[in-house]
Amino acid sequence: MGPGVELSNSDEIRGEQEFIDVLYARVDGLRAGTEAGVTDALAQGNTPMQARLERDILVAERSGLLAALNAVDGSLCFGRIDLASGATHHIGRIGLRTDDADxxxxxxxxxxxxxxxxxxATGHTPMGLRRRRHITTSxxxxxxxxxxILDLGDQERTGHEDPTGDAVLLAALDAARTGRMHDIVQTIQAEQDEIIRAPHRGVLVVEGGPGTGKTAVALHRAAYLLYEHRELLAKRAVLIVGPNPAFLGYIGExxxxxxxxxxxxxxxGExxxxxxxxxxxxxxxxxxKGRADMADVLAEVVRDWQALPDPVIAIEHDREILMLDDDLVRVARERTRDAKLQHNVxxxxxxxxxxxxxxxxxxxRVGTDPYDGGSLLDASDITQIRDEIAENPEVWAAID
Structure with missing residues (x-):
């Protein structure tokens, strides 16, 4: 399309609608295939334990995919970026690929x-874009x-230009309240994006006054981390802690x-x-309980739980009696405290x-040479002994 050519509003909307229809057709296909997979898995009769375990894992994974597909159905695609190179990318809540070999x-x-x-991207720093499009759907x-328009030299006009670039943000701010928090994925600002995509390297504290979007940013950061570090976080799980059930209901969607x-x-409390x-x-x-010095009180309570044995604990292992007294436990306790870890860790x-x-x-007891007092055991023997002791229930009863 040549410079200065202006398209009609209806042509542009019609073109985007056709593309959105393609996306939803792909979602419907994925949903149908996933539902069929879950149904087939659940229809399996009596199977060996390993097969049942694999089936349950498969059902859980596909049920999660189904839930995600259903959750994003109402507003799947919300944006498009046109690159100076001529390429375009549509942006959405999830990623989709064509159902072919490529x-x-x-x-x-x-x-x-x-x-x-x-x-x-801004007009000053377009980041390779010539146009950013917000797509509103119902x-x-x-x-x-x-x-x-991010490339001021671009003369192409679509009839949907937003001179200020704030129309979508203002519409979101003016939207009627429903009693539930909505995502801000269509209107994330640069400062918010910086927090959301900050490296995953420990505790991140987000501070701000009431109504500044701290909770929304934190939730979007959780979604980003699940995307960026899915394998790691899938093993550990992600927990959102709120002050009360009403708050969790408010942010739950x-x-x-x-x-x-x-x-x-x-x-x-849960x-x-x-x-x-x-x-x-x-x-x-x-x-x-809300005072800062309560943390010190709780720390002392935890330290009191780290008690020494009284009296000595006798542990039977392979017909030998091992005496675990307070001196031995004290050494282990102090070495552990030196690591400066939290109690549970x-x-x-x-x-x-x-x-x-x-x-x-x-x-x-069992490996000392009676003649010279040296050890008759090598490293592999010591490792085996440790593994066997770790399987002794009396050991864990003593630790508890």
């Missing part, structure tokens, strides 16, 4: 690096387009709308398995020290 991307996940210019129908349906939500807190503190008690370290101590006691 598996060509037809919808770019908003979290992918390719999609980042959609949020960051269900599966395209209702409006808003184009931002955000992550599913971004294609993430496997995140756990809980209040503080964090301990099998225990559900129902009482409410008085204001005075809540004020005391440090437990594994402490267990390792105790196993090493018991291994040394047993090895000295």
């Amino acid at each position: 598996h060509t991307p037809i919808l770019i996940d908003w979290r992918a690096d390719v999609a980042r210019p959609f949020y960051l 269900g599966r129908s395209v209702t409006a387009l808003h184009d931002e 955000v992550l599913p709308s971004l294609g993430e349906t496997g995140v756990l939500l809980a209040t503080v 964090l301990f398995p099998g225990v559900r807190a129902t009482a409410t503190d008085t204001r005075a008690a809540a004020a005391v 440090a437990r594994e370290t402490f267990e390792g020290h105790i196993l090493n101590t018991l291994t040394e006691l047993y090895a000295e």
Whole structure:
């Protein structure tokens, strides 16, 4: 299309609608195939244990995919970027590829690096874009387009130009409130994007006044981390902790709308398995518990739980009696504390020290040369002894 050519509004919307129809056809195909796979898996009769385990894993994975496909159905694609090179990419809540041997991307996940210019490009720094398009839909129908010209030398006009670039953001701010938080994936600002995509290297604190979008940014960051580090986080799981059930109900639809349906939500009173807190503190008690120095009080309580054995604990192992006294346990405890780990994390370290101590006691008992006092055991013998001690229930009863 040559410079200065202006397309009609209806032509542009019709073209986007045709593309959106292709995307939804792909989603419908994926949904049908996934549903069929789940049905076939559940229809399997009596099978060996290993086969049942594999079936359950398959059903869980495909059920998660189904939930994601259903969750994004209402607003699948919301943007397009036109590159100076002539290429175009549509941006959406999830990524989609063609159903052929090439598996060509037809919808770019908003979290992918390719999609980042959609949020960051400006006229001053176009990041290789000549145009950014916001696509507004109602269900599966395209209702409006808003184009931002980023290459000022580009003379092509579509009739949907947004001179300020703020139309979509203002529309989102003016949208009627429903009592539920909505995602901001279509209107993420540069400062928010920087937080959302910050490297995963420990604790990230997001500060801001009331109503500045801290919660929304945190939820989108969770979705981004699940995309960027899915294999790691799938093993550890992601937990969103809220102050009360009403808050969790308010934010509960955000992550599913971004294609993430496997995140756990809980209040503080639900964090301990099998225990559900129902009482409410008085204001005075809540004020005391909310003070910063309460952290020191809790730390001392935890240290009190790290008690020494009284009296000595006798552990029978392979017809030998190993005596675990307070001096031995104290050494293991101090070595563990020196690591500066939190209590629950440090437990594994402490267990390792105790196993090493018991291994040394047993090895000295059975492996000392009666003639010269040297050891008759090599490294592999010591490793085997440690493994066997680790399987002794009396050892774990003593540690507990």
